Amino acid sequence: MTHISTGVEYGLHCLLYLVNLPKGISNPSVRDLAELQGVPIEYLAKVFNKLRKAGLVNATEGVSGGYRLARPSENITVLDVVRAIDGQKGIFDCKNIRGRCAVFIGQSSAWASQGTCKISSIMYEAQTRLEESLAMHTLAHLTYQVIASEPVEHQDSVMTWLQRRRQYRH
Amino acid sequence: MTHISTGVEYGLHCLLYLVNLPKGISNPSVRDLAELQGVPIEYLAKVFNKLRKAGLVNATEGVSGGYRLARPSENITVLDVVRAIDGQKGIFDCKNIRGRCAVFIGQSSAWASQGTCKISSIMYEAQTRLEESLAMHTLAHLTYQVIASEPVEHQDSVMTWLQRRRQYRH
DNA sequence: GCGATGTTACTCGGATACTAACTGTCCGAGTAAGCCAGG
DNA sequence: CCTGGCTTACTCGGACAGTTAGTATCCGAGTAACATCGC
Numbered sequence: 001m002t003h004i005s006t007g008v009e010y011g012l013h014c015l016l017y018l019v020n021l022p023k024g025i026s027n028p029s030v031r032d033l034a035e036l037q038g039v040p041i042e043y044l045a046k047v048f049n050k051l052r053k054a055g056l057v058n059a060t061e062g063v064s065g066g067y068r069l070a071r072p073s074e075n076i077t078v079l080d081v082v083r084a085i086d087g088q089k090g091i092f093d094c095k096n097i098r099g100r101c102a103v104f105i106g107q108s109s110a111w112a113s114q115g116t117c118k119i120s121s122i123m124y125e126a127q128t129r130l131e132e133s134l135a136m137h138t139l140a141h142l143t144y145q146v147i148a149s150e151p152v153e154h155q156d157s158v159m160t161w162l163q164r165r166r167q168y169r170h
Numbered sequence: 171m172t173h174i175s176t177g178v179e180y181g182l183h184c185l186l187y188l189v190n191l192p193k194g195i196s197n198p199s200v201r202d203l204a205e206l207q208g209v210p211i212e213y214l215a216k217v218f219n220k221l222r223k224a225g226l227v228n229a230t231e232g233v234s235g236g237y238r239l240a241r242p243s244e245n246i247t248v249l250d251v252v253r254a255i256d257g258q259k260g261i262f263d264c265k266n267i268r269g270r271c272a273v274f275i276g277q278s279s280a281w282a283s284q285g286t287c288k289i290s291s292i293m294y295e296a297q298t299r300l301e302e303s304l305a306m307h308t309l310a311h312l313t314y315q316v317i318a319s320e321p322v323e324h325q326d327s328v329m330t331w332l333q334r335r336r337q338y339r340h
Numbered sequence: 341g342c343g344a345t346g347t348t349a350c351t352c353g354g355a356t357a358c359t360a361a362c363t364g365t366c367c368g369a370g371t372a373a374g375c376c377a378g379g
Numbered sequence: 380c381c382t383g384g385c386t387t388a389c390t391c392g393g394a395c396a397g398t399t400a401g402t403a404t405c406c407g408a409g410t411a412a413c414a415t416c417g418c
Contacts, residue, residue: 001362001400003173003261004293012289013267029389038270043364049391062372065389078292091173091261091300097183100208103327111321118315119182122248123174126303130261133296145288157273171361171401199350213403219352232411235350 008085010039011047012142015081017158018057019073019143025162027066032165036158047085054084064166073143079134091130092123178255180209181217182312185251187328188227189243189313195332197236202335206328217255224254234336243313249304261300262293 014033021028030048034041048067051057058070069076099113147155184203191198200218204211218237221227228240239246264287317325 002259002263005362006263006265007363009262009265009267009289031389036272037267038272039267040364042366045390046364046392052390059390060372061370061388061390063386063388064373065371067390089172092179093172093176095176095179097179097207097209101328102206102208103324103331115319118312118319119179122304122307122312126300129299129303130296133299134292137292142288142292149285149288154273158271161273175401177402201350210403212405215351216353216403222351229351230411231349231351231409233347233349234412235410237351 003086003089003091004082005086007043007047007050008082010037010044011051011085012078012081013037014039014044014048015051015057015069015076015139016143016146017162018067018069019139021068022159025159026064026166027060027068028162029066032066032162035165036161050085051081054080056080056084069139073139074141076139077135078137078139078142079131081139082134090124091127092120094120094123173256173259173261174252175256177213177217177220178252180207180214181221181255182248182251183207184209184214184218185221185227185239185246185309186313186316187332188237188239189309191238192329195329196234196336197230197238198332199236202236202332205335206331220255221251224250226250226254239309243310244308246309247305248307248309248312249301251309252304260294261297262290264290264293 014037017028017033017036028036030045031041033048034044037044048057048059052059052067055070056076057067059065059067094117096113096117098117184207187198187203187206198206200215201211203218204214207214218227218229222229222237225240226246227237229235229237266287268287
């Protein structure tokens with residue numbers, strides 16, 4: 001389907017709420033984040049598990065556990081998040097068509113397999129441009145942009161929502 | 171799976187053999203190209219059908235029919251081919267998570283839906299870089315590179331292969 | 341000799357499997373904080 | 380007091396179902412070049 005999965009979309013949106021968390025608020029749990037964003041809980045849990053394995057977030061278990069960023073948001077790029085969740089997959093998968101050419105019937109055509117296929121070179125170069133672009137954006141920068149585009153009171157509303165959810169569990 | 175399909179790979183490899191076709195050789199058919207490259211015939215037929223609808227190649231029907239480039243190879247970019255075959259699909263599909271936030275319970279949150287989501291902006295910018303990179307390569311340039319990387323006699327071998335296939339049909 | 345007919349090799353287009361990946365759900369296990377009772 | 384067990388709300392991890400997109404195959408229809416046959 002799409003090259004960047006919805007898991008990345010869920011993850012990024014939720015990660016933004018882990019940036020600049022006030023001291024008074026404990027680490028949000030997956031349930032907190034999922035219900036806040038309106039995304040499926042169990043699926044988001046898998047996403048955050050991948051983020052943890054990639055070393056982007058830390059998890060504390062047990063009651064009042066939750067997630068927090070493993071390093072400063074300035075040091076986490078969008079590319080980091082994409083790779084953590086979707087894996088390091090390419091936009092193109094070279095099938096090495098060169099080696100199948102009918103003119104060399106039988107013999108394995110030594111030259112056709114050596115070096116990289118020019119077509120895949122073009123694709124991989126394009127992918128590099130894509131990833132360079134993603135790597136230019138950090139969570140810090142992204143959060144700044146998002147908050148700037150929201151009404152000023154919204155961020156406070158979210159924080160009190162998170163706090164209430166911790167106080168009156170169900 | 172991959173953002174750029176194997177159909178594109180098949181199509182590109184076959185299109186290269188339509189560039190700089192000597193006058194003596196008639197338009198190759200899909201069967202010619204498919205067997206030359208070792209790719210499934212019927213699937214390649216669909217690929218070339220898309221290329222035709224996109225105006226990149228022209229088809230002549232009937233016996234001794236086949237395909238030829240619709241315009242000079244300098245004016246056909248890799249991006250043209252990708253879009254013709256895979257359609258103009260994005261690497262990302264924004265689900266508009268913003269509008270689902272739990273803090274505005276019920277009311278539709280006017281501000282959350284206006285403007286573009288910052289996250290999708292990043293993704294679409296990255297896609298633009300990707301497409302810019304693909305658009306920099308023309309079929310002419312690509313063909314030149316490929317031929318330069320092959321033994322000099324290979325191109326002749328292919329041409330005689332095509333010619334024989336036309337003479338002794340089966 | 342010449343026109344009608346048939347054959348062949350194409351493209352065109354729809355219908356249909358098969359496979360893999362993405363998305364989402366369910367459930368059991370381990371873990372830590374807080375509470376509570378029993379010594 | 381305080382120590383051990385219980386409850387609770389988390390994360391962790393595997394298994395699995397539903398859906399979708401990509402890949403591939405099959406078949407019928409239309410088309411044009413060419414050969415063949417009958418007049």
